[in-house]
Amino acid sequence: METALPLSCACGQLRGRARLVGRELRLACHCRDCQAFAHFLERPDELLDAHGATEVVQLGPARIELTDGAEQLACMQLSASGLMRWYASCCNTPVANTMSNPGVPFTGLSLRLAGPDIDGPTLDQLLGPIRARVNGPARQRDPGAPPVKVDKLPLGTILRSIQILAGGWFRNEHTPSPFFDGTSGAPRATPRVLSEDEREQLRQRVETWA
Numbered sequence: 001m002e003t004a005l006p007l008s009c010a011c012g013q014l015r016g017r018a019r020l021v022g023r024e025l026r027l028a029c030h031c032r033d034c035q036a037f038a039h040f041l042e043r044p045d046e047l048l049d050a051h052g053a054t055e056v057v058q059l060g061p062a063r064i065e066l067t068d069g070a071e072q073l074a075c076m077q078l079s080a081s082g083l084m085r086w087y088a089s090c091c092n093t094p095v096a097n098t099m100s101n102p103g104v105p106f107t108g109l110s111l112r113l114a115g116p117d118i119d120g121p122t123l124d125q126l127l128g129p130i131r132a133r134v135n136g137p138a139r140q141r142d143p144g145a146p147p148v149k150v151d152k153l154p155l156g157t158i159l160r161s162i163q164i165l166a167g168g169w170f171r172n173e174h175t176p177s178p179f180f181d182g183t184s185g186a187p188r189a190t191p192r193v194l195s196e197d198e199r200e201q202l203r204q205r206v207e208t209w210a
Protein backbone atom coordinates (compact mmCIF):
# COMPACT_ATOMS: atom_id res chain seq x y z
CA MET A 1 0.00 0.00 0.00
CA GLU A 2 1.30 3.43 -0.90
CA THR A 3 1.31 6.25 1.62
CA ALA A 4 2.50 9.83 1.29
CA LEU A 5 4.85 11.86 3.41
CA PRO A 6 3.96 15.56 3.11
CA LEU A 7 7.00 17.76 2.60
CA SER A 8 7.51 21.40 3.52
CA CYS A 9 10.48 23.65 4.13
CA ALA A 10 10.50 25.59 7.41
CA CYS A 11 8.86 28.70 5.89
CA GLY A 12 6.36 26.76 3.79
CA GLN A 13 7.31 28.09 0.35
CA LEU A 14 8.70 24.80 -0.93
CA ARG A 15 6.22 21.95 -0.60
CA GLY A 16 5.56 18.54 -1.99
CA ARG A 17 5.25 14.92 -1.03
CA ALA A 18 7.15 11.68 -1.10
CA ARG A 19 5.38 8.51 -2.14
CA LEU A 20 6.25 5.71 0.24
CA VAL A 21 5.94 2.08 -0.70
CA GLY A 22 7.35 0.47 2.42
CA ARG A 23 10.81 -0.24 1.00
CA GLU A 24 12.42 2.97 2.24
CA LEU A 25 15.48 2.98 4.45
CA ARG A 26 15.57 5.44 7.32
CA LEU A 27 19.07 6.27 8.52
CA ALA A 28 20.82 8.66 10.87
CA CYS A 29 24.18 9.77 9.46
CA HIS A 30 26.79 11.06 11.89
CA CYS A 31 29.40 11.99 9.29
CA ARG A 32 31.29 15.26 9.43
CA ASP A 33 30.21 16.20 5.90
CA CYS A 34 26.53 16.17 6.86
CA GLN A 35 27.42 18.28 9.89
CA ALA A 36 29.36 20.67 7.66
CA PHE A 37 26.25 21.01 5.47
CA ALA A 38 24.14 21.92 8.52
CA HIS A 39 26.75 24.58 9.37
CA PHE A 40 26.73 25.82 5.79
CA LEU A 41 22.97 26.33 6.20
CA GLU A 42 23.70 28.21 9.47
CA ARG A 43 21.23 25.98 11.35
CA PRO A 44 23.28 23.19 12.96
CA ASP A 45 21.48 23.31 16.30
CA GLU A 46 18.06 22.77 14.73
CA LEU A 47 19.04 20.47 11.89
CA LEU A 48 21.21 17.96 13.74
CA ASP A 49 19.85 15.66 16.42
CA ALA A 50 21.08 15.34 20.02
CA HIS A 51 23.95 13.18 18.74
CA GLY A 52 24.94 15.32 15.78
CA ALA A 53 23.16 13.11 13.24
CA THR A 54 21.28 14.00 10.09
CA GLU A 55 18.19 11.91 9.45
CA VAL A 56 17.49 10.80 5.89
CA VAL A 57 15.28 8.31 4.13
CA GLN A 58 16.59 6.64 0.99
CA LEU A 59 14.29 6.35 -2.00
CA GLY A 60 14.22 6.91 -5.76
CA PRO A 61 13.89 10.55 -6.90
CA ALA A 62 10.82 9.74 -9.00
CA ARG A 63 8.94 9.25 -5.76
CA ILE A 64 9.63 12.82 -4.64
CA GLU A 65 7.31 15.46 -6.02
CA LEU A 66 7.65 19.18 -5.43
CA THR A 67 4.29 20.89 -5.86
CA ASP A 68 5.19 24.45 -4.76
CA GLY A 69 8.28 26.61 -4.63
CA ALA A 70 10.58 24.39 -6.70
CA GLU A 71 12.28 27.61 -7.83
CA GLN A 72 13.66 27.87 -4.27
CA LEU A 73 15.78 24.75 -4.83
CA ALA A 74 19.50 25.41 -4.48
CA CYS A 75 22.43 23.03 -4.50
CA MET A 76 25.89 22.92 -2.98
CA GLN A 77 28.81 20.51 -2.96
CA LEU A 78 31.48 20.40 -0.29
CA SER A 79 33.91 19.45 -3.06
CA ALA A 80 33.68 18.89 -6.80
CA SER A 81 33.43 15.13 -6.31
CA GLY A 82 31.10 15.33 -3.30
CA LEU A 83 27.40 14.58 -3.04
CA MET A 84 25.02 17.18 -4.39
CA ARG A 85 23.32 18.64 -1.35
CA TRP A 86 19.98 20.25 -2.19
CA TYR A 87 18.21 22.76 0.03
CA ALA A 88 15.42 25.33 0.02
CA SER A 89 17.14 28.69 -0.32
CA CYS A 90 14.13 30.57 1.16
CA CYS A 91 14.84 29.33 4.70
CA ASN A 92 17.89 27.03 4.42
CA THR A 93 15.99 23.79 4.96
CA PRO A 94 17.84 20.73 3.64
CA VAL A 95 15.91 18.87 0.95
CA ALA A 96 17.96 15.89 -0.20
CA ASN A 97 21.34 14.50 -1.17
CA THR A 98 21.90 13.04 -4.62
CA MET A 99 24.82 11.78 -6.69
CA SER A 100 25.89 14.17 -9.44
CA ASN A 101 24.99 11.55 -12.03
CA PRO A 102 21.29 12.05 -12.87
CA GLY A 103 21.00 8.41 -13.93
CA VAL A 104 21.40 7.11 -10.39
CA PRO A 105 17.93 6.36 -8.96
CA PHE A 106 18.88 7.13 -5.39
CA THR A 107 18.12 10.03 -3.07
CA GLY A 108 18.69 10.65 0.61
CA LEU A 109 15.63 12.75 1.44
CA SER A 110 16.08 14.94 4.52
CA LEU A 111 13.52 14.26 7.21
CA ARG A 112 13.80 17.92 8.20
CA LEU A 113 11.63 18.44 5.15
CA ALA A 114 8.76 16.45 6.69
CA GLY A 115 5.69 18.70 6.87
CA PRO A 116 4.83 20.66 10.03
CA ASP A 117 2.06 18.23 11.03
CA ILE A 118 4.42 15.27 11.02
CA ASP A 119 5.58 14.58 14.55
CA GLY A 120 7.91 11.81 15.72
CA PRO A 121 5.25 9.10 16.22
CA THR A 122 3.69 9.83 12.79
CA LEU A 123 7.11 9.58 11.17
CA ASP A 124 7.67 6.24 12.93
CA GLN A 125 4.33 5.05 11.64
CA LEU A 126 5.09 6.07 8.05
CA LEU A 127 8.74 5.04 7.85
CA GLY A 128 9.38 2.69 10.72
CA PRO A 129 12.18 3.44 13.18
CA ILE A 130 15.72 4.52 12.32
CA ARG A 131 17.23 1.31 10.87
CA ALA A 132 20.82 2.25 11.55
CA ARG A 133 23.07 5.00 12.78
CA VAL A 134 26.12 5.16 10.55
CA ASN A 135 29.41 7.02 10.04
CA GLY A 136 30.13 7.73 13.70
CA PRO A 137 31.27 8.69 16.19
CA ALA A 138 28.12 10.07 17.77
CA ARG A 139 28.46 13.34 19.63
CA GLN A 140 26.76 13.82 22.95
CA ARG A 141 25.33 17.35 22.60
CA ASP A 142 22.75 16.89 25.32
CA PRO A 143 24.12 15.17 28.45
CA GLY A 144 20.56 14.06 29.29
CA ALA A 145 19.93 12.30 25.96
CA PRO A 146 20.21 8.50 26.13
CA PRO A 147 23.43 7.41 24.37
CA VAL A 148 23.09 5.84 20.92
CA LYS A 149 25.00 3.07 19.22
CA VAL A 150 26.59 3.81 15.85
CA ASP A 151 27.13 0.81 13.60
CA LYS A 152 30.58 0.29 12.07
CA LEU A 153 29.59 -1.73 9.06
CA PRO A 154 25.87 -2.46 9.20
CA LEU A 155 25.65 -5.20 6.59
CA GLY A 156 21.85 -5.37 6.71
CA THR A 157 21.73 -1.65 6.00
CA ILE A 158 24.19 -1.87 3.12
CA LEU A 159 22.21 -4.73 1.58
CA ARG A 160 18.99 -2.79 1.91
CA SER A 161 20.58 0.26 0.27
CA ILE A 162 21.70 -1.93 -2.63
CA GLN A 163 18.17 -3.33 -2.84
CA ILE A 164 16.70 0.18 -3.02
CA LEU A 165 19.21 1.12 -5.71
CA ALA A 166 18.56 -2.07 -7.70
CA GLY A 167 14.79 -1.61 -7.39
CA GLY A 168 15.22 1.99 -8.51
CA TRP A 169 17.12 0.89 -11.63
CA PHE A 170 14.51 -1.74 -12.33
CA ARG A 171 11.58 0.67 -12.06
CA ASN A 172 13.42 3.60 -13.69
CA GLU A 173 13.00 5.71 -10.58
CA HIS A 174 15.76 8.11 -11.58
CA THR A 175 13.22 10.07 -13.60
CA PRO A 176 11.17 12.23 -13.39
CA SER A 177 13.37 13.88 -10.79
CA PRO A 178 12.81 17.16 -8.95
CA PHE A 179 16.58 17.65 -9.12
CA PHE A 180 17.54 16.95 -12.74
CA ASP A 181 15.94 17.82 -16.06
CA GLY A 182 14.51 14.65 -17.58
CA THR A 183 15.75 15.38 -21.11
CA SER A 184 19.13 17.01 -20.70
CA GLY A 185 20.02 15.55 -17.30
CA ALA A 186 21.14 19.03 -16.20
CA PRO A 187 20.72 19.87 -12.50
CA ARG A 188 17.76 22.19 -11.88
CA ALA A 189 20.01 24.51 -9.88
CA THR A 190 23.67 25.18 -10.53
CA PRO A 191 25.63 23.56 -7.73
CA ARG A 192 27.86 25.87 -5.74
CA VAL A 193 31.12 24.01 -5.10
CA LEU A 194 32.88 25.23 -1.98
CA SER A 195 36.48 26.36 -2.23
CA GLU A 196 39.11 24.66 -0.12
CA ASP A 197 39.12 27.67 2.22
CA GLU A 198 35.36 27.61 2.68
CA ARG A 199 35.49 23.88 3.32
CA GLU A 200 38.23 24.33 5.90
CA GLN A 201 36.23 27.05 7.69
CA LEU A 202 33.22 24.76 7.89
CA ARG A 203 35.42 21.92 9.14
CA GLN A 204 36.65 24.12 11.96
CA ARG A 205 33.13 25.13 12.88
CA VAL A 206 32.15 21.46 12.99
CA GLU A 207 35.09 20.64 15.25
CA THR A 208 34.35 23.42 17.74
CA TRP A 209 30.57 23.00 17.70
CA ALA A 210 28.93 21.10 20.53
Ligand SMILES: [Zn+2]
Nearest residue numbers: 009011090091
Ligand atom coordinates in the same frame (compact mmCIF):
# COMPACT_ATOMS: atom_id res chain seq x y z
ZN1 LIG B 1 11.46 27.91 2.93
Ligand SMILES: [Zn+2]
Nearest residue numbers: 029030031034
Ligand atom coordinates in the same frame (compact mmCIF):
# COMPACT_ATOMS: atom_id res chain seq x y z
ZN1 LIG C 1 26.55 12.04 6.34
